[in-house]
Amino acid sequence: MDLRPRLDGIPMEIMENIVTLLALSDTCSLRLTGREVSTKSSQGIFKSHFRNKTITTSSTEQLHRAVSMTQRQGFGCLLEHLTLVGLPKSRNPKDAAVLLGQTMKNLRLGLAGCCLPSLSLVIADGVKFEDYSFIEDSSSWQSVWETAAECFEASMRALSVSEIPIESLDVFSGVTCCSLSLDRLATIQDLNLSASLQRLKRLSMSLSHHMVYDLENRESEESEEMQALTTGERNTRAICKFLQHCPVLEDLQLHWYTLRTTNLTNAISEEELFFDRVAQSCQFPFLKRCTLKGIRTSAATLLSFLRHMQLNSIEMEEIQLQLGEFRLVFDYLVKHMEQLEHVHLNDLWERRLIYFDAPGEPHFPGSEPPIGPNTLTRTGTDARMPIKYQYSRGYALGSVKASQWRRKKDMQYGPPSE
Template sequence: MLSNLQTCPENLLEIIVALLSLDDIRNLRLTCRSLALKSSGYTLRKFFLNKHVDLTHDSLLGFARVCKNGGISTTVQNLYLTGSSAECEIQTWQANDANEARMGLLVQAFDSLANRKRDSKMKSITIRIAVFCDGIPLLRATARERRSHHVRECTKQTFSTVIRALASSNLRVETLNIFNDPDLRQHRPYIEDFYPNPQVMEVRKPDDSGSQQCTLPFDELNGVNWNDPGLAESLATLTSLSIGICTPDARAGPTEELSEENKDLPRINEVLETSSMEAPTDCGAMSRLLQLCPLLKDFELHYFHVRLRTRGATVGDITCENIMQRLAELEGLPFLDTCRLRGICARGEDVLGFIKRTKVRELSMETIKLSGLKYQSVFNYCTAEAANMTKFYFDNLYEMERREPVNRRRVHFLGEGRRRTEWMPPEVGNEILEREGRSVKRPIVYHMALPMCGGTPAHAEWRRFHLAEYGFG
């Protein structure tokens, strides 16, 4: 059998190797030199394209040694850096000496990767954290755990460590994902999950909508020195940026302190007015980040609204509006191939200005609350010939009317699209519209209506997803 494998052409042996596990490939390579050479093709190398590293001292020490000695540093393309929210790790994060040592090891690893790569460039870096539940690390957290002090502290320190290490190293990055990993994104529930087509044998099952990714408090971006020449050099090659941010940490309270009392409208208005006065004055950190990315082609922004302690009202609208305003006013915005906005609250003028100035070709807007300029202006631009748009996806869009008792009305598309509430009459319309190709240029017909509630399983599942993904329902 061994002699037969030795005489196999390399392309045939590559097919055989593709069917084996990593342990079986290792055993095959140990049999003889000729098979070791023949089985060293793409199938083997792809096992080492991705590297997952925990941001603990022991893990980083081993990673730095491996990178220094060669090994995976010549093959790894996608690096996943995961912080740990375990209590013992939080105590270690807060020790300055240990934190500096951890960052130093990461800088060593980055420099070793840069020295062994063409153009000193890494294909992608993903920053995320693992939340410990009963001693088990999970990459998704429940709402209660997500707003705990340990998780927030871990998120901030993980981000700070990686960004400082990038600034101090020679490594360049093509794709940067900051707490918005698409592999961890929940399945968005649709009617078909509960009322499947009889002709379709496989039915999608929604994930646990009580869990969510952990996002970065926006004020942490203000703590970064965006003028650092080392950081500018590392991000100068960036073509894709995906970031998940949330309400500034100063206004976030633990879930245990949230109260369901005092839900009357005057108290909620009082909370919103207070949060407006307390909003941070500097919301330009995101625009300064984009200024460092002249080659950017793909941009995704996800905003999670954290609740005020003891109030039961969500905040962050003013902060998010200011972020979009600064982005729309930024000089030298890059031209984007794709843009995805999720969970943001913004003025219509700013959203339209950002889309126009970046000349987006593929646009996705999901759970957007718009004030000022209406969606009609956005839709008219997207369907115009001058926009040169090839694809768009609109989902769960709202217009805010502050003077009305019920100040949120939802866009319902007429004649096409998809909906989640199966009991709604067809004339009400659909919440989702997706077009691609020549159909993009057709006029969009829609009307505004109050969000409709119901007690169906589909609606309940959607509401759980909505609260977990964006912080408001």
């Protein structure tokens, strides 16, 4: 009997410990030494390398590799979270959507449940900030918006072709100074996304109104058609149609980024009130968690939106009511949201910024003694306690804190620096 130690005789648990010490390339080499070794070294640790993958949409090499890795139900079909990355200084190849579509077709055939758990769209090397201030040598916001549009369109075309269901979709919500302009949703209205979005449970989107200037001719004037109210109405209907593809949403996060604050056309003014149309046209009966940031609306619209759901978590930041008072909204939350367990409110505006009757300090000093914080967070049974607030009687004092607060707001909600 041969008593010499053999590599393929190593117990599974010991092999797993060995693999934890190896780089992926070394583990791949180890798997080539024999069938038994390959089996033992291809368990939990090795498979974990394939659960999260990133594809740069402008890289032809990465796109082709993704197609190859997901063929024949290989390890690529262990994928749980796919991140698609756009680069502002690179353009997508013409066949980017086709290659992404083939990858997703392969995943639909190979993934457990024929469903991709998570898809995220991000931009790398975009607009950069330091201490909430724009860094001059970073990408321009115009190139970031164009890249985001390309990345989104290629992704949606791939989903339409593959018909792969997804459970979570993040559209640039984790990227500072990057949003999808509403007119880009209008360009994909004819795609059949029902199969991919009908099982979607979590959706995060950062949105903005359409770009006024194109990259080649920034000084050009918009046409009368682009400025018209009908253009804004078309674009707001597009976001509603997209949301209507998602009938079982449990978690919705909407963020609005303002591209300009002056010389607003009828189209832009309509787009900035997109949430009013969403509240009117969309219903989310299964929604449990809702986050709204940078939204302009009215108290009546917010109430109409909330009456169709029973939330256990709500977050609102930088919300501006053009009509009505938050008092009505807060009363409805504490009296009628019976499952509410988490409330986070920050920088809410009626006629002025509101201050909560709660322990804490405001974001910046004022001319009068502080009357409470601008942020309120409650959890558990406290989430349904009455929410009271008031206005400051004084005015904001110039200070480092006030300056940082304003710069942070501009960074998160716009408008972008030129």
